Amino acid sequence: MERPSGPSSAPSPGPSTGPAPGPAVPLLIACALGIERFALRAGRAGAAGPVTVLRTGMGPKNAERAVARALGEGRNRDAAVIASGFCAGLVPGMNPGDLIVADETRDPDGSTPCTGTALLVDALARAVPGHTVHTGTLTGSDHVVRGQERAALRATGAVAVDMESAATLRSALSAGSRPVAAVRVVVDAPEHELVRIGTVRGGISAFRVLRAVLPAFHEWHRSLLLPRR
Numbered sequence: 372m373e374r375p376s377g378p379s380s381a382p383s384p385g386p387s388t389g390p391a392p393g394p395a396v397p398l399l400i401a402c403a404l405g406i407e408r409f410a411l412r413a414g415r416a417g418a419a420g421p422v423t424v425l426r427t428g429m430g431p432k433n434a435e436r437a438v439a440r441a442l443g444e445g446r447n448r449d450a451a452v453i454a455s456g457f458c459a460g461l462v463p464g465m466n467p468g469d470l471i472v473a474d475e476t477r478d479p480d481g482s483t484p485c486t487g488t489a490l491l492v493d494a495l496a497r498a499v500p501g502h503t504v505h506t507g508t509l510t511g512s513d514h515v516v517r518g519q520e521r522a523a524l525r526a527t528g529a530v531a532v533d534m535e536s537a538a539t540l541r542s543a544l545s546a547g548s549r550p551v552a553a554v555r556v557v558v559d560a561p562e563h564e565l566v567r568i569g570t571v572r573g574g575i576s577a578f579r580v581l582r583a584v585l586p587a588f589h590e591w592h593r594s595l596l597l598p599r600r
């Protein structure tokens with residue numbers, strides 16, 4: 372926290388009782404679609420450091436390449452990473468606009484535990500009151516999943532599916548130790564399958580929720596003791 376400076380004639384302060392603050396650690400928010408990036412760029416107030424909203428393109432391969440490239444740049448080398456955007460809910464009773472906070476992401480290449488899940492759940496409850504927040508495994512796919520395939524993924528214990536989160540977090544950790552998280556907004560669910568995002572009420576509801584999550588991301592970012600390499 373910044374402290375007010377004293378008059379110029381004041382004596383120099385004694386030795387610090389704690390570590391000097393280091394450089395602000397960046398936050399990288401990765402999403403696949405232009406509409407997701409538009410929503411996530413809606414607010415920057417309250418950020419603890421530089422924030423980059425990266426559009427990766429659709430699919431795990433695009434996400435992996437884009438995140439590796441972004442973290443190879445000097446300004447993002449130590450960034451905390453959040454995978455975000457829309458997803459498909461797998462649990463009956465989910466509704467468009469519900470939030471998914473992953474405690475792990477998983478795909479055929481393995482699983483990645485997420486950082487600060489409980490903190491994010493609490494922060495989202497404040498940022499987007501009245502919307503249900505689900506936690507659990509966010510599974511990855513290389514294609515849009517519908518119908519019976521969703522039921523099969525639900526049988527593995529996953530609560531939601533998207534195409535980029537698992538690859539995003541795996542790529543982030545391959546570039547060095549850092550906090551990682553995945554927060555998605557349900558755009559369709561077993562009883563609410565959509566044909567195209569943004570053309571029906573469910574898609575609009577999900578978009579509005581995604582626009583509101585930034586304060587929770589900033590709170591997560593501020594609250595973590597970010598590891599330095």
